[in-house]
Amino acid sequence: MNTFTDYYALLEVPADADPSVIKAAFKKLALQYHPDVYSGPDANERMSQLLQAYQTLSDPTERKQYDARRSEHLLDDRGGRSYKASTASAATPRPAATARSQGNKAARGEVTPGARRDRQRHYAFPTLMTGKSASINLVDINYTLAPADAKRLAVDGLLRGIAPKEPQGQYFCHRCHHRWQGQKQPRYCPNCHALDWPEFLLLRCIHCNAVFESEQIRYEIGSYSYGSGKHAELGGLCPPYELFPLCPYCGQARWSPAEDQRVTELRQKASQKALLMRALWIGACLLLVILIALVALGGHY
Known part of the structure; x- marks a missing residue:
């Protein structure tokens, strides 16, 4: 069974991406698949994969070791493995019972597999x-x-x-x-x-x-x-x-309750800004229509 995950494909960045590009990609995907936004049953699984990919590629030593494993994987075509198959397997969600099993592991004092670096x-x-x-x-x-x-x-x-x-x-x-x-x-x-x-x-x-x-x-x-x-x-x-x-x-x-509050406040500010921009756009359009109407009426006299 192929269990290799292409972290570059997961974060949608090239293999030679700079650290700043990797960080920006992680932030974008982390917000996109945050459980408050993404309601899919695999929300925790997706976030766990994204976090593991980011932590590995953001550490120079771990990234170098991962790149070596990735090169071996891409060069090894035994068993019908391919680049496409490896990236597809990364997005395959595990059963919905994952969250429950993780909670049970915490109660037993174990560390979840997703917390590899920690x-x-x-x-x-x-x-x-x-x-x-x-x-x-x-x-x-x-x-x-x-x-x-x-x-x-x-x-x-x-x-x-x-x-x-x-x-x-x-x-x-x-x-x-x-x-x-x-x-x-x-x-x-x-x-x-x-x-x-x-x-x-x-x-x-x-x-x-x-x-x-x-x-x-x-x-x-x-x-x-x-x-x-x-x-x-x-x-x-x-x-x-x-x-x-x-x-x-x-x-x-x-x-983290403090982080939930912070994220909520950020979304409220973004929503208020979007409403303000929409109101300004509608006001500008109405003003333009009024000006055109005035010009048209002035042309009749």
Whole structure:
């Protein structure tokens, strides 16, 4: 059975596409197939495939390894395999029971197959109670949240902030999880060169209650990944929706209330803008008709 998925065909980009093109294609398709817009039974499956394709092709090392596997696949015609067959199999939805099985896996403490890249991510399942502080142990770092922050994480599904300072001379990067010692607080992480290394973004799924930390909180100008040779300037905040259309633990959609609200507000603004543009267009047409009528009447005198 052919299980190879052509990620380039899935994202509708050429094999030599620049990272910016891949990112733009993912954003376009992610919005098109978001469960709030696309009501098909395979909505979660489509989003999971798109996310996996984007994460693989956006990582230089993983993309290089994937390109090697793809080349072998395209060159190997044994068993009647072809490029067309491989791309078609990528769009074949699995049974509707996929979502239910993913939820069961989350309950058993397993990671879904769709979360391939996130199997090394650390998760916690703290009990967040109103009016009480919470401790979240993510192995690399332990967060102690005040009652107000714990409530915000439980209600909104996300919590941004700057981590408390560690013992003097010790530093921790929330982008690459690198630890180091130094005389004074550096401007950027010496390992991944991220300027936003002290900032954290905790996310919580309302379905499986998994709490995890995002490795990216801001865009970089001219790029979207960290590392030597990348642009150092910081861009705007990264919406978790773009990074995680589905919960990386249980694979469910609409896992963050804060993101649902953000997407709803964006759609309302887009709808209002469309109504305004339509009204202006109708007004311009009416004005043009009136002017033509006045000119026609003036010609009779």
